[in-house]
Amino acid sequence: MERYSGFGLVRHALSHHEQWQRMWRNPTPKRHYDVIIVGGGGHGLATAWYLAREHGVTNVAVIEKGWLGGGNTARNTTIVRSNYLFDESARLYEHALKLWEGLSQDINYNVMFSQRGVLNVAHTMQDVRDTRRRVNANRLNGIDSDYLDADGVKHLVPAMDCLENARYPVLGASFQPRAGVARHDAVAWGYARAADSRGVDLLQNTEVTGFLIENGEVKGVETTSGEIRAGRVGVVTAGNSSTMARMAGFNLPVESHPLQALVSEPLKPVIDTVIMSNQVHGYISQSDKGDLVIGAGVDGYVGYGQRGSYPIIEHVIQAIVEMFPSLSRVRMNRQWGGVVDTTPDASPIISTTPVKGLFFNCGWGTGGFKATPGSGHIFAWTLAKGRPHPIAEPYSMQRFHTGALVDEHGAAAVAH
Amino acid sequence: MFYIRCPYTNEYHSEEEFKPCGQAQIRRADSPVSTSDEQWGDYLFFRDNIRGVHHEMWLHLPTRRYFNVTRHTVTNEILETWRMGEEPRYQSDGRGGVIDTRADNDSEEVA
Numbered sequence: 001m002e003r004y005s006g007f008g009l010v011r012h013a014l015s016h017h018e019q020w021q022r023m024w025r026n027p028t029p030k031r032h033y034d035v036i037i038v039g040g041g042g043h044g045l046a047t048a049w050y051l052a053r054e055h056g057v058t059n060v061a062v063i064e065k066g067w068l069g070g071g072n073t074a075r076n077t078t079i080v081r082s083n084y085l086f087d088e089s090a091r092l093y094e095h096a097l098k099l100w101e102g103l104s105q106d107i108n109y110n111v112m113f114s115q116r117g118v119l120n121v122a123h124t125m126q127d128v129r130d131t132r133r134r135v136n137a138n139r140l141n142g143i144d145s146d147y148l149d150a151d152g153v154k155h156l157v158p159a160m161d162c163l164e165n166a167r168y169p170v171l172g173a174s175f176q177p178r179a180g181v182a183r184h185d186a187v188a189w190g191y192a193r194a195a196d197s198r199g200v201d202l203l204q205n206t207e208v209t210g211f212l213i214e215n216g217e218v219k220g221v222e223t224t225s226g227e228i229r230a231g232r233v234g235v236v237t238a239g240n241s242s243t244m245a246r247m248a249g250f251n252l253p254v255e256s257h258p259l260q261a262l263v264s265e266p267l268k269p270v271i272d273t274v275i276m277s278n279q280v281h282g283y284i285s286q287s288d289k290g291d292l293v294i295g296a297g298v299d300g301y302v303g304y305g306q307r308g309s310y311p312i313i314e315h316v317i318q319a320i321v322e323m324f325p326s327l328s329r330v331r332m333n334r335q336w337g338g339v340v341d342t343t344p345d346a347s348p349i350i351s352t353t354p355v356k357g358l359f360f361n362c363g364w365g366t367g368g369f370k371a372t373p374g375s376g377h378i379f380a381w382t383l384a385k386g387r388p389h390p391i392a393e394p395y396s397m398q399r400f401h402t403g404a405l406v407d408e409h410g411a412a413a414v415a416h
Numbered sequence: 417m418f419y420i421r422c423p424y425t426n427e428y429h430s431e432e433e434f435k436p437c438g439q440a441q442i443r444r445a446d447s448p449v450s451t452s453d454e455q456w457g458d459y460l461f462f463r464d465n466i467r468g469v470h471h472e473m474w475l476h477l478p479t480r481r482y483f484n485v486t487r488h489t490v491t492n493e494i495l496e497t498w499r500m501g502e503e504p505r506y507q508s509d510g511r512g513g514v515i516d517t518r519a520d521n522d523s524e525e526v527a
């Protein structure tokens with residue numbers, strides 16, 4: 001694999017950028033792999049990379065029905081943070097955040113991870129109490145987290161309406177300085193390129209249509225390009241996970257909902273951090289190009305159409321304009337939706353299944369981008385050893401029968 | 417934006433007058449004491465989450481009436497709305513298609 005560097009950029013400039021190598025091969029599927037990963041989003045590709053690098057398992061295929069990273073990975077608002085309430089979540093998301101911090105070097109690909117901080121705004125007294133509690137919990141778990149009062153917020157985000165008579169008064173906020181945003185496509189492409197360089201086969205435009213199951217044990221998958229056999233199979237298909245589970249003969253505690261986002265025309269810098277408001281289901285940041293990136297809430301009903309309903313967009317824009325009156329005349333450029341796999345406790349499922357050798361990693365819902373490196377890292381371990389990584393143990397789908405939920409709903413300003 | 421027909425008043429109203437309440441026809445499990453953890457968990461948390469023809473319950477907010485909707489979750493086409501206690505006409509065929517239970521030929525697909 002060609003190494004990317006500043007020097008390389010200059011060298012390629014001399015040949016008018018016509019000599020760049022392809023980032024990955026386009027291989028024909030083998031008949032058998034040690035591990036098959038279904039779903040070529042960020043999580044699936046990261047899993048492949050850590051399987052190869054950490055565990056030396058390189059006879060691996062990632063099977064993707066569309067193009068790499070074209071699912072939620074390419075549709076999200078890229079907020080990365082680890083300030084969740086519960087210990088289990090803190091371990092999981094902080095594990096990911098630590099990996100984010102070295103990721104560009106690790107995979108030799110600039111994922112533009114920008115630690116510009118994330119604010120979770122509190123609008124009511126109950127919000128304030130919950131936020132303080134969460135900040136304390138974060139600190140006990142060794143996660144950087146501060147409580148800011150309204151003045152602190154105003155100082156950090158001058159554009160926000162912090163007056164007392166605001167429609168959504170700002171009473172305070174939590175602030176995690178190490179949180180931020182990253183470039184979503186780069187994450188998928190970087191992991192893909194790194195995994196490919198270790199021999200992982202990336203099979204695009206190949207849909208998994210069924211599982212080969214013999215005596216309760218998975219033996220491979222059926223795809224639109226024929227049968228492919230494997231020792232173990234990991235399914236990382238986000239919004240499509242219930243359909244995949246049904247193919248394998250079981251049900252998941254997951255519902256798929258459309259979630260939307262939109263971006264504005266490019267502006268000069270106005271917002272240099274990320275602002276999230278759980279109360280109004282809106283969050284906003286500004287990309288390096290200058291577009292405002294705005295995320296909304298989910299539609300209340302099950303939907304697989306990768307587009308959301310209009311009232312949700314109207315609602316989020318109303319809220320953003322109330323919070324940032326100076327943005328009221330900004331024009332919006334594009335709007336889109338993804339299908340997110342929500343669980344009853346707003347925590348993911350990283351789990352063994354009733355089928356031996358078949359593992360699921362799903363249920364990340366509206367907030368799995370931030371977990372991409374951590375999810376891939378512990379899922380690779382799980383696939384390599386055949387049992388859940390210690391960080392993944394609380395996230396078994398068994399918890400919906402035992403009642404040991406990791407109930408981050410509302411607890412952790414959970415929007416994203 | 418959906419226009420949904422309330423099966424009680426037969427009037428169409430926009431989506432925002434309604435609240436989606438999840439999968440339809442979920443039977444409440446018997447007492448948690450006599451039910452296994454497995455059955456109780458299934459009742460509380462596990463859903464069909466169909467890609468295709470989906471039966472779901474909605475609430476008309478102004479009149480506080482619950483009813484059911486058969487909707488295709490990819491196209492959002494609403495095939496029918498029906499009152500509580502009634503049975504739906506359209507069923508999922510398990511592969512994203514529709515079965516019309518009142519068609520002459522049972523296996524005929526309408527969409």
Ligand SMILES: Cc1cc2nc3c(=O)[nH]c(=O)nc-3n(C[C@H](O)[C@H](O)[C@H](O)COP(=O)(O)OP(=O)(O)OC[C@H]3O[C@@H](n4cnc5c(N)ncnc54)[C@H](O)[C@@H]3O)c2cc1C
Binds near residue numbers: 038039206
């Ligand atoms: C609008 C929006 C905003 C969001 N904002 C944030 C945010 O700010 N921060 C955050 O942390 N998270 C956010 N999320 C959530 C985040 O995007 C997801 O949790 C995360 O990207 C999931 O990654 P993934 O790799 O599991 O899924 P995906 O990227 O969706 O990958 C799954 C892949 O599986 C493939 N697949 C499905 N079925 C099959 C099959 N049968 N055969 C082969 N391949 C198949 C799909 O084509 C897809 O490419 C947001 C999501 C949306 C939609």
